[in-house]
Amino acid sequence: MRSLRSRLRLILATGAVVGAVVLCVPAVLGFSGVIGWTEAVTLTLLGLLCAAVGALGASVLLLSRRMGALSRSVTTAMDAHSRRIAETLGQDRLENVRVLEGVHERFVHLQEHTLPRMNREIRNAVTVQGRNDYEQQVAWTELREHLDTATFMPPLRGWAASPDVLRVLVRHIDRLRPELVVECGSGASSVWIGYALRRAGGGRLVAFEHDARYAELSRELVAAHGLDDVVEVRHAPLVETASTTVTVDGQRLSTADRWYDTSAFADLEGVGLVFVDGPPKATGLQARYPAVPVLLPRCTEDVVIVLDDAARDDERGLGDRWLDEYPELHRVEEAAEKGAHVFSRKGA
Incomplete structure (x- = not known):
């Protein structure tokens, strides 16, 4: 645009010079008498008109050329922009194709590998759960028939002990006929153990509970089954105890620093079974490790210690510590839903 304005100024200047010349010539001829003043004025006007037409034509020609150049510039820019758009769209299309290929690969992997594996895992889990449910139902039925319990018994499994581990306890009660059984924890299992001791013809259970409210509920449950003379539920709050450091998965970690108040165990002697x-x-x-250090000195030579939830790494680890620190003990792993490890003295 700046170049166009410069050229227009040049054309106007040239037209002005030509116009001046055109004006001068007729005037000079008129003054010299060569032509009359009417002809001089007419020639002057014709000259001015021709100069204006010439200037206008030159301007139009210059503007036309400039418009042509502008059109070519716009066309070039449009072509470049179109190419950039096409390239961008092509890249987006290529990226979309790559994304779709990735989605397809993941879908194929999901269809050929993940889903079959998940299907196998679900089938296995359902099979295991079904087997566990069946085994617990069998154990429940056997316990009911063997112990001749009340019609309505407290439920097992979940937070409570499972029927299969109680079956292990009842089997040892029938064999050992212990005078004293100690349970770390209380609840539904306390009632079932009470029935087992009554059937065995003697012995008592002392169950230790850290929660005062739950201890009271356990007492009420025991009383509802008429087992007050067999089962005693003691409140033993968790108090500070010595902690140690153990290695778990290559890491040095501190063990629990609380356990039952040991003063609640002071009068216990001749313990034949510990749950x-x-x-x-x-x-x-x-957290359950102190049971052996605290109770083993108060136990009979043929004592049996049953550790529940032994399928957990934590319980297996503390069981390993028991064996390392008390070499007179040996361990038998019972098949149970939550895992049950039975410890006894060697040769007993």
Whole structure:
């Protein structure tokens, strides 16, 4: 645009010069008498008109050329922009194709590998759960028939002990006829153990519970089954105890620093069976470990210690510690839903 304005100024200047010349010539001829003043004025006007027409024509020609150049520039820019758009669209299309190929590959992997694996895992889980449910139903039925319990018994499994581990306990009660059974924890299992001791013809159970409210509920449950003379539920709050450091998966970790108040165990002697089902896991790492150090000196030579939830790594780890620190013990792993490890003295 700046170049166009410069050229227009040049044309106007040239037209002005030509116009001046045109005006001068007729005037000079008129003054010299060669032509009359009427002819001089007419020639002057014709000259001015021709100059204006010439200037206008030159301007139109220049503008036409400039418009042509502008059109070519716009066309070139449009072509470049179109190419950029086409390239961008092509890249987007290529990226979309790659994304779709990736989605297809994942779909194929999902269809050929993930789904069949998940299907196998679900079938296995359902099979295992079905087998566990069947085994617990069998154990429940056997316990009911063997112990001749009340019609309505407290439910098992979940937070409570499972029927299969109680079956292990009842089997040892029938064999050992212990005078004293100790349970770390209380609840439904306390009632079932009470029935087993009554059937065995003697012995009593002392169950230790860290939660005062739950201890009261356990007492009420025991009383509802008329087992007050067989089962005693003691409140033993968790208090500070010595902690140690153990290696778990290559890491040095501190064990739980709370356990039952040992003063509640002071009068116990001649313990023939110990059921370790507490404190709860949330207490800390290997929270159930102190059961053997505290109770083993108060036990009979043929004592049996049953550790519940032994399928968990935490319980297996503390069981390993028991064996390392008390070499007179040996361990038998019972098939149970949550895992059950039975410890006894060698040769007993």
